[in-house]
Amino acid sequence: MSQDDPALRRLIDQVKAASAASQSLQIRGGGTKAFYGETPHGTVLDTTPLRGISSYEPTELVVSARCGTPLSELEATLAERGQCLAFEPPSFAPGGTVGGMVAAGLSGPSRAAVGSVRDFVLGASMLNGRGDVLSFGGQVMKNVAGYDVSRLLAGSMGTLGVILEVSLKVLPIAPASATVRFQLDEAQALQKMNEWAGKPLPINASAWWNGTLVLRLRGALAAVNAAIGALGGDIIEADFGTRFWQGMRNHTDEFFEHAAKAIDGGATLWRLSVPSSTAPLALHGETLIEWGGAQRWLVSPQSAIHVRELVRQVGGHATVFRGKDKSPGVFAPLAPALMRIHLDLKKSFDPAGIFNPGRLYPGL
Numbered sequence: 001m002s003q004d005d006p007a008l009r010r011l012i013d014q015v016k017a018a019s020a021a022s023q024s025l026q027i028r029g030g031g032t033k034a035f036y037g038e039t040p041h042g043t044v045l046d047t048t049p050l051r052g053i054s055s056y057e058p059t060e061l062v063v064s065a066r067c068g069t070p071l072s073e074l075e076a077t078l079a080e081r082g083q084c085l086a087f088e089p090p091s092f093a094p095g096g097t098v099g100g101m102v103a104a105g106l107s108g109p110s111r112a113a114v115g116s117v118r119d120f121v122l123g124a125s126m127l128n129g130r131g132d133v134l135s136f137g138g139q140v141m142k143n144v145a146g147y148d149v150s151r152l153l154a155g156s157m158g159t160l161g162v163i164l165e166v167s168l169k170v171l172p173i174a175p176a177s178a179t180v181r182f183q184l185d186e187a188q189a190l191q192k193m194n195e196w197a198g199k200p201l202p203i204n205a206s207a208w209w210n211g212t213l214v215l216r217l218r219g220a221l222a223a224v225n226a227a228i229g230a231l232g233g234d235i236i237e238a239d240f241g242t243r244f245w246q247g248m249r250n251h252t253d254e255f256f257e258h259a260a261k262a263i264d265g266g267a268t269l270w271r272l273s274v275p276s277s278t279a280p281l282a283l284h285g286e287t288l289i290e291w292g293g294a295q296r297w298l299v300s301p302q303s304a305i306h307v308r309e310l311v312r313q314v315g316g317h318a319t320v321f322r323g324k325d326k327s328p329g330v331f332a333p334l335a336p337a338l339m340r341i342h343l344d345l346k347k348s349f350d351p352a353g354i355f356n357p358g359r360l361y362p363g364l
Helices: 005-020 071-080 098-104 145-150 186-197 219-232 240-252 254-264 303-313 338-348
Strands: 025-028 043-046 052-058 062-066 122-125 133-137 162-169 176-183 203-209 210-221 235-236 268-273 286-288 293-302 316-324
Touching: 005 025, 005 043, 005 122, 005 162, 052 071, 062 071, 062 098, 071 098, 098 162, 122 145, 133 145, 176 219, 176 240, 186 203, 186 210, 186 286, 203 240, 210 219, 210 240, 235 240, 254 268, 254 286, 254 293, 254 316, 268 303, 303 316
Parallel strands: 025 043
Antiparallel strands: 052 062, 062 162, 122 133, 122 162, 176 210, 176 235, 203 210, 203 286, 268 293, 268 316, 286 293
């Protein structure tokens, strides 16, 4: 990426000025995930002018895009060639950008089957706290130099620097897809999902809520048809199934509408990460289960101490995804050794601490 680019030059100048003045910067693309993490603060550093798909090699299954590129634009370009971002990054609202997608590190319904954002990042360039442009990784999977650093940016919430450009692995759109539904209680659904996970079935996504388990099957037509015959269940009309999974991806489904109303009344929407075989959790509130049992959404008025302790006991962790009260801390507390690693990384990339201070953890 040329530093003569006017949009990049403005970002560099703003970062250098902020560093010299010890001024905090709030990195912002489309702002669609501003609710996520600790409350952002500082002078806005707008990344949206730095946009565009830098390169796209459909035959190599690789695309590179600048941070301000609208996610919708990238996905439309891929769809024209029959390809996609297989991890289904959520937007939550129009305007989401490629940089925000990587910084937030969030994946959609297919995450358990295909992997996370981090698994698809091949390389990245970033702007550090000194105003230097750094590049890591490349455009092939078998790239060693800097590979882990580029993946480290996924989920960093902008605390390490400004993601300028990313190279991503893309995949062909599956030739066949079907959605099937089962009437099962929570324990039965968990048992079935873990049982099916050990079989060669093309299960691409799962969601359970309120007595109904929904599966999405994807792959070759013969494999999808064979799975329908083996699993049974009610086949959902294709257009309805597509809308349902989009609702799951972008949190517009009925469960999340209920959650929004409960949050207005003082409840919290928790994102729980637990071993997939974990039995139903003894927590008060409504639960939606994804990723074969490994991700559970809980909307509940219960205290953070109670929720986190119970989830910790089963080997998981709990994140405040949406809620009015963030005083307990959005992300699960880190062990002292892990916090030292975070602090060392922050100091290495952002010595003046200007980028999104406190967005992950207070003091970071």
